[in-house]
Amino acid sequence: MNQYLTGEEKLSIYTGNVPDSFEITFIKQNDWASRELTAFYLGGVGAGLYVISQFLGFSAGLLLGFFLAAICKNIAHMKSASHPKRAFRALLRPQASWISRGALFVLLFTVFGALDITQKLGWIHWSGFQAALFATLAFVSAVLVMVYLGFLMAGARAIPLWHSPLTPAIFLSYSITLGAGATALLYPLLGNGPMGPLALLLLLTTAITLFLVVIQLIVLNASGKAAMHTVRLLTRKTRMGFFMGGVLMVGLLLPILMAGCMVLSGKTPGIAIFAVGIFVLAGGFFYEKLLLQAGVFSPLLET
DSSP: OGGGOOOSOOOOSOOOSSTTOOOOOOOBOOSSOHHHHHHHHHHHHHHHHHHHHHHHTOHHHHHHHHIIIIIIHHHHHHHHOSSGGGGGGGGSOTTTOHHHHHHHHHHHHHHHHHHHHHHHTTSSOOOHHHHHHHHHHHHHHHHHHHHHHHHHHHTOTTOTTTOSTHHHHHHHHHHHHHHHHHHHHHHHHHOOSOSHHHHHHHHHHHHHHHHHHHHHHHHHHTSOHHHHHHHHHHHTSTTHIIIIIIIIIIIIIHHHHHHHHHHHHTOOOHHHHHHHHHHHHHHHHHHHHHHHHTOBOOOSSOO
């Protein structure tokens, strides 16, 4: 058994003054690391940016969002694959695997997003019905790209941080928030409309995301020992600065305060919008990184 009892953080499940008493160690997942993090993050930012840009009619955001979600995400996945030439097999089991469904959603987004962009940029002129249809299908497939990873993680029963009905909702909300953050970097430079709607979007999306993340912590802290240990990793141990400071304070709470002030005052200076975008994107990266680093398995025996 000793080869399984390794890891940086340990929390005793059972100790007692009895013969042969033992300690069970929580083991961190190591299957997903930096390359997977890159793919997940770029996919969320890109799909979210695409959806927000559709809402604002922001052509530069559509192009960059499409590039990040359809091209860069797939490149990162290919680099993380042990056999890149067999990557197409990920499409073969959509009825049984969220990985297959995710690959299919990315493919659909690539097709419908390209068709939508060609119409919006005037490269090809579709009929009114066709243009609306492709825009709707691109929007739906972008949402599916944002949310599928949440369902994939929620199916990991052995990792309490992931195995939650809140996980898909958090991924959807955070991806839209990241999309709004990426738009905030581009819109002051390349946009040609008022920034008030963007400030309102930033306020609403970050507030909803903060609410969901806090609820997730509360639920975890009231669950089993592995879930409580995860909360300790995020809020009391070595990663506290990244989570409490980087994710909650800088990545969510500060943008809420800044965007709220802009909405209430009616003033949306470009530098302030840009700063909110930086904070949101940094906080989202830290959140996804911590999801992987603090994903610990429940022990076989738990009291």
